[in-house]
Amino acid sequence: MKDLLGRDEAVTVEFALRLFNEQILRTPVIESVSIEDAYGRVSAFDIVSTENLPGFNRSTMDGYAVDSADTFGASDTMPVYLQVKGQVLMGRQPEIRLQRGETCLIPTGGMLPEGSDAIVMFEYTNRIDDNMVEIMKTVSPGENVIMFNEDVGKGEVVIKSGHRLRPQDIGALAGLGILAIPVYRKPVVAIISTGDEVVPADRPVSTGEVRDINSYNLAGMISACCAVPLKRGIIRDDLDKLRAAVKQALNEADMLLITGGSSVGVADYTAKVINELGSPGVLFHGVAMKPGKPVIGGIVDGKPVFGLPGHPAAITVGFETFVEPLLMRLSGEIPNPNVPSRITVKALFGRNLSSGAGREEHVRVYVEKHNDMLWAIPVLGKSGLIRTLVQAEGIVIIPMNKSGLYEGEEVEVRLFR
Amino acid sequence: MKDLLGRDEAVTVEFALRLFNEQILRTPVIESVSIEDAYGRVSAFDIVSTENLPGFNRSTMDGYAVDSADTFGASDTMPVYLQVKGQVLMGRQPEIRLQRGETCLIPTGGMLPEGSDAIVMFEYTNRIDDNMVEIMKTVSPGENVIMFNEDVGKGEVVIKSGHRLRPQDIGALAGLGILAIPVYRKPVVAIISTGDEVVPADRPVSTGEVRDINSYNLAGMISACCAVPLKRGIIRDDLDKLRAAVKQALNEADMLLITGGSSVGVADYTAKVINELGSPGVLFHGVAMKPGKPVIGGIVDGKPVFGLPGHPAAITVGFETFVEPLLMRLSGEIPNPNVPSRITVKALFGRNLSSGAGREEHVRVYVEKHNDMLWAIPVLGKSGLIRTLVQAEGIVIIPMNKSGLYEGEEVEVRLFR
Numbered sequence: 145m146k147d148l149l150g151r152d153e154a155v156t157v158e159f160a161l162r163l164f165n166e167q168i169l170r171t172p173v174i175e176s177v178s179i180e181d182a183y184g185r186v187s188a189f190d191i192v193s194t195e196n197l198p199g200f201n202r203s204t205m206d207g208y209a210v211d212s213a214d215t216f217g218a219s220d221t222m223p224v225y226l227q228v229k230g231q232v233l234m235g236r237q238p239e240i241r242l243q244r245g246e247t248c249l250i251p252t253g254g255m256l257p258e259g260s261d262a263i264v265m266f267e268y269t270n271r272i273d274d275n276m277v278e279i280m281k282t283v284s285p286g287e288n289v290i291m292f293n294e295d296v297g298k299g300e301v302v303i304k305s306g307h308r309l310r311p312q313d314i315g316a317l318a319g320l321g322i323l324a325i326p327v328y329r330k331p332v333v334a335i336i337s338t339g340d341e342v343v344p345a346d347r348p349v350s351t352g353e354v355r356d357i358n359s360y361n362l363a364g365m366i367s368a369c370c371a372v373p374l375k376r377g378i379i380r381d382d383l384d385k386l387r388a389a390v391k392q393a394l395n396e397a398d399m400l401l402i403t404g405g406s407s408v409g410v411a412d413y414t415a416k417v418i419n420e421l422g423s424p425g426v427l428f429h430g431v432a433m434k435p436g437k438p439v440i441g442g443i444v445d446g447k448p449v450f451g452l453p454g455h456p457a458a459i460t461v462g463f464e465t466f467v468e469p470l471l472m473r474l475s476g477e478i479p480n481p482n483v484p485s486r487i488t489v490k491a492l493f494g495r496n497l498s499s500g501a502g503r504e505e506h507v508r509v510y511v512e513k514h515n516d517m518l519w520a521i522p523v524l525g526k527s528g529l530i531r532t533l534v535q536a537e538g539i540v541i542i543p544m545n546k547s548g549l550y551e552g553e554e555v556e557v558r559l560f561r
Numbered sequence: 562m563k564d565l566l567g568r569d570e571a572v573t574v575e576f577a578l579r580l581f582n583e584q585i586l587r588t589p590v591i592e593s594v595s596i597e598d599a600y601g602r603v604s605a606f607d608i609v610s611t612e613n614l615p616g617f618n619r620s621t622m623d624g625y626a627v628d629s630a631d632t633f634g635a636s637d638t639m640p641v642y643l644q645v646k647g648q649v650l651m652g653r654q655p656e657i658r659l660q661r662g663e664t665c666l667i668p669t670g671g672m673l674p675e676g677s678d679a680i681v682m683f684e685y686t687n688r689i690d691d692n693m694v695e696i697m698k699t700v701s702p703g704e705n706v707i708m709f710n711e712d713v714g715k716g717e718v719v720i721k722s723g724h725r726l727r728p729q730d731i732g733a734l735a736g737l738g739i740l741a742i743p744v745y746r747k748p749v750v751a752i753i754s755t756g757d758e759v760v761p762a763d764r765p766v767s768t769g770e771v772r773d774i775n776s777y778n779l780a781g782m783i784s785a786c787c788a789v790p791l792k793r794g795i796i797r798d799d800l801d802k803l804r805a806a807v808k809q810a811l812n813e814a815d816m817l818l819i820t821g822g823s824s825v826g827v828a829d830y831t832a833k834v835i836n837e838l839g840s841p842g843v844l845f846h847g848v849a850m851k852p853g854k855p856v857i858g859g860i861v862d863g864k865p866v867f868g869l870p871g872h873p874a875a876i877t878v879g880f881e882t883f884v885e886p887l888l889m890r891l892s893g894e895i896p897n898p899n900v901p902s903r904i905t906v907k908a909l910f911g912r913n914l915s916s917g918a919g920r921e922e923h924v925r926v927y928v929e930k931h932n933d934m935l936w937a938i939p940v941l942g943k944s945g946l947i948r949t950l951v952q953a954e955g956i957v958i959i960p961m962n963k964s965g966l967y968e969g970e971e972v973e974v975r976l977f978r
Contacts, residue, residue, distance in 0.1 A: 179762065183781040197947070200768050204872065204945045206826075234798065235758035237768045251826065253758045253871065255769040295946045302951065310977050311781025312950035315873060318762035318777035319947055340651035341670045345596065345735035351617050351654045352672040360735035364600040364728025381651065409623075409668065454670065455621065456732060482930045483954060483976055487904050513899045528621045529712045530614070530736055533729035534719065537900060559900055560727050 154430035156544060157465060157504050160441060163427040164470060170398065170446040172328040172476045179317055182309050184370055185327035186476045191303040193320050196293035200237075201256040205288040208269055208277060209250040209260035211242065212285045223270070223278040232257060247277060256289060263288035296320060306478030308370075328476035331371040333467075334397035335359045336389050337378040338404040338414075339454065344378065357530055358403040358452075358459050365463045368561050369471045381410050387417045394421065394447055398474055401467065404454035411438055414451035418442040432503040432544060435527035436462040448474075457527035461506040464539070464558075487559045493540065494521035498548035507549075508536035509557055520557045536560070571847035573961060574882060574921050577858060580844040581887060587815065587863040589745040589893045596734055599726050601787055602744035603893045608720040610737050613710035617654075618673040622705040625686055625694060626667040626677035628659065629702045640687070640695040649674060664694060673706060680705035713737060723895030725787075745893035748788040750884075751814035752776045753806050754795040755821040755831075756871065761795065774947055775820040775869075775876050782880050785978050786888045798827050804834045811838065811864055815891050818884065821871035828855055831868035835859040849920040849961065852944035853879040865891075874944035878923040881956070881975075904976045910957065911938035915965035924966075925953035926974055937974045953977070 155163075174188040203209065210226065218224040231249035232238045240248050242259030250256070250263060265288065268281035296302055302316055303309070309317075309325070317325060337359050345355045356378060363373035374397055379389045386402075393400045402414050411429075419425035422444035429440045435458040440451030448470050452462045472479065479485060491511055499505040509520040520540055525532040538559040542549055549555065572580075591605040620626065627643065635641040648666035649655045657665050659676030667673065667680060682705065685698035713719055719733055720726070726734075726742070734742060754776050762772045773795055780790035791814050796806045803819075810817045819831050828846070836842035839861035846857045852875040857868030865887050869879045889896065896902060908928055916922040926937040937957055942949040955976040959966055966972065 179777065183784055198771055199766060202771070202945075204943060234756060235760075235767075235770050253756055253771070253821075255758075290943060290945050294943075295948050302948075311778045311785065312873065312877060312947065312977070314781050315774040315778030316947045316951050319772050319774040321762060321766070321772055323763055339670055341672075342652075345738060346740055349616060349738070350652075353652050354615055354619070354670070355736050355738055357732040357736040360596065361728045361732030364726075364731045367600055368728065404670075456729065460729060480928065480954065482928045482935055483906050483974075484904055487901055489900055511897065511899045518899055526621060526707060526711075528619075528707050530729065530733045531712050531719075534733050537897065557900075560729070 154432040154437060154503075155428045156432050160428045160431050160466065161469065164441065164448070164466070167424070167427070167443050168446060169448070169470070169473055172331070172474060174326055175329050176324045177327050179314060179323045179325055182317070182325040182327065183311065183314055185309055185325070185330075187303050187305055187307045187309060188326045188328050188476060190301045190305050191317070191322060191325070193296045193298055193300050193302050195320055196298050197296040197319055198290055198292065198294070201292050202290045203250045203252055203254045203256060203263045203288060204290055205263050205265045206252050207250060207263045207265040207288065208247045208279070209242065209256050210247050210262055210264055210279065210283065211244060211260055212262040212283050212287065214244060215262070215264060215279050215282045218279045218282050220280050223280045225272070226277055226279055228275055228277050261285045261289070306476055308477050331399060331471055331474040332374050332397040333366045333371050333399045333401060333471070334374045334376050334393035335362050336376045336393060336400065336402045338381060338386065338402060338410050339378070340381050342378050342404060357456055358454060361456060361459055362401055362403065362463065365460070365467075366471075369468060370475065371471050381413070383413050383416065386413050387420065390417050390449070391421060394444055394449070398447060399467070399470065400447065400449045402449070402451045403459060411440065411451060415440055418444060418449050418451070433461065433465065434500065434503055434505045436465070436506070437503070439466065441466060455527040456530040456533055457508065460533055461539070486561065489518065489557050489559065490554060491518040491520040491557055493549045493551060493553045493555045494519045495551050496548065497522055497542075499542040499546060501547050502544060504544045505542040507540045507542060508532050509540050510535060510537045511557060520555055571849040571854060571920075572845045573849050577845045577848050577883065578886065581858065581865070581883070584841070584844070584860050585863060586865070586887070586890055589748070589891060591743055592746050593741045594744050596731060596740045596742060599734070599742040599744065600728065600731055602726055602742070602747075604720050604722055604724045604726060605743045605745050605893060607718045607722050608734070608739060608742070610713045610715055610717050610719050612737055613715050614713040614736055615707055615709065615711070618678075618709050619707045620667045620669055620671045620673060620680045620705060621707055622680050622682045623669050624667060624680045624682040624705065625664045625696070626659065626673050627664050627679055627681055627696065627700065628661060628677055629679040629700050629704065631662060632679070632681060632696050632699045635696045635699050637697050640697045642689070643694055643696055645692055645694050664696075678702045678706065723893055725894050748816060748888055748891040749791055749814040750783045750788050750816045750818060750888070751791045751793050751810035752779050753793045753810060753817065753819045755798060755803065755819060755827050756795070757798050759795050759821060774873055775871060778873060778876055779818055779820065779880065782877070783888075786885060787892065788888050798830070800830045800833065803830050804837065807834050807866070808838060811861055811866070815864060816884070816887065817864065817866045818869055819867065820869045820876060828857065828868060832857055835861060835866050835868070850878065850882065851917065851920055851922045853882070853923070854920070856883065858883055872944040873947040873950055874925060877950055878956070903978065906935065906974050906976065907971060908935040908937040908974055910966045910968060910970045910972045911936045912968045913965065914939055916959040916963060918964050919961060921961045922959040924957045924959060925949050926957050927952060927954045928974060937972055
């Protein structure tokens, strides 16, 4: 759709997201990583245990191993007396076999000897002499014991496919001796900066030039999403150079972000190149949001390509709105839709602020406490100022159908990470 | 304090935390890292700009550079006419100087020529011929311009000390050409596993033995806190070996976690070694919480040392309750106390559950949606089962003064990460 000036008309954020959701992306590649490097990676298969955990009946307390039937009715006032037959050594298969009326010492983690099915904790016992102990508590079968294969059984799925591995998941895999973990390769996201005025951060600037801010901001956001940033440098405003750089980046990466294309000329180049290099090409050019309106979204042969306007705040908002959900898809993770993926906090909005009707507005805010209430204070200022992002702690979204926010209105702040 | 059986009496979680808060920890070491590696690190000084950003008046739009006074009163129906004097090139100091009544083309990011103080966007202009343009909008001074040093001024503090660097902070530092960043060294946390029954994860297990789960779980949690895990292997239940291992670990690390010390013998060794090696030694032995009651907390010459009971769920709860806040202190980060540091979600508790009075209970739960409501479903099972942690998505805390939770009661779930 074109507007009266012949420009593409802005689509809504919701519509733009739907356009991407309808697209099929490349399937992530599967690789095997060592358990030492598996934290935070996404499992690519259901991982099945080939062992029983534990492989034996295991005490969870320091105490006496007993046949629970022997303790029936035992109490402080009516103890039962059992004969002590030595002790279980840690990490060893016990040589002791208990008969009825017999017991033995066992440490936490020790293997239950044959003839026992429960542990009486020390505090409920009273050692009479070398051979005899008083038991002052009734225990039930399995009490203070982890039974053979009670934790994980052989053949059981321990970790489902598409699960981002947490510390305890790594612990479980270690416990089962699964040391090579099939995971999806982390998505690689190439970044191309454009603009004849942009110079690398490590170069002195002349008047009229600015250092490359955006590729650093983007690289950090990509890392925060557990993906790999691949900086492809700064390309001059030249169609042929841009085409060559995009082509190469798409060979190396799973996604491409081109920044600085808010200038009409560069935006046109970016859209042209996306359309030239593969199908379906540009999905939308311009979104009804602020900041970030001139964003271009497209797909080249299963790989998402974005043209992000060069203002720092537009970069952040464009990334969080469009790039982050796509990175989730490319990661292979199947998240629980019922739990949030980011830290949010409820607060009262700090001032009256009007918002343009018909567009979604992303307001940078910081969070303060006054009179025991949390307030989200807007950081006002042009979206071209990196300072506004540095001062802000998160974003409050004013939806398209609202004309603004009142001071004291409750809002949800999505914190930066 | 000792109980009737001569054991140390459990202190409350709050009291145990206060004991640590009163202790002085070693000051973190400062190092310099490249901007490429600075994401997620904590700044060790106030970082001051040595430049002005931008170093020139910069256009934020494609359009015409004007003296705003020339546009006064301009509108659709009453345009003003300005003479076009060429165009500004990106990244160059313009050679044009505008006189009143003159304008020139300027791209987004271009440097304003002398004699101009605002930009009129293309959409509000109409080019009449090579020399003349119609301006259909009044602009105010500075409109669509980022003025010289408007973003960051020379001498201004860009990043405060104790700030964990986010993507936009890295962007700002890049924009100012600050490429070596003074940060606190990441805390190094040594892990010692104890237990004669524990074998390394890469070794086959005999009957009576189990693989080391806890050091993998702990290493993941340490990494999640932006700290560095240092696995120091498995030490046999032997006082001299433990003492030597602890001594060495304290030389190499800022904190030490000893796992598996829930067996009375090992716990005694652990407490003894902590007291022997430095002051003040053991701060508490036993906390009124479940799981994790037998936790030992101490300080050896400014370095925290913990004895964590060996059950997987106790490891996780002990870490989140005690180790995480200390890692925050050791990191040098000064967090905003008004924003949460973890993802939480409100839900209804899934069943009636009683809790022992006088102790804080940490219940593992997963989150499900039924009838449009979120429910926190407890994962019941012994704290020695790693499976309960793998199935759980987070923790609900039943405070000490509550005797349990009712089905349908609102709770806050703190999600694992």
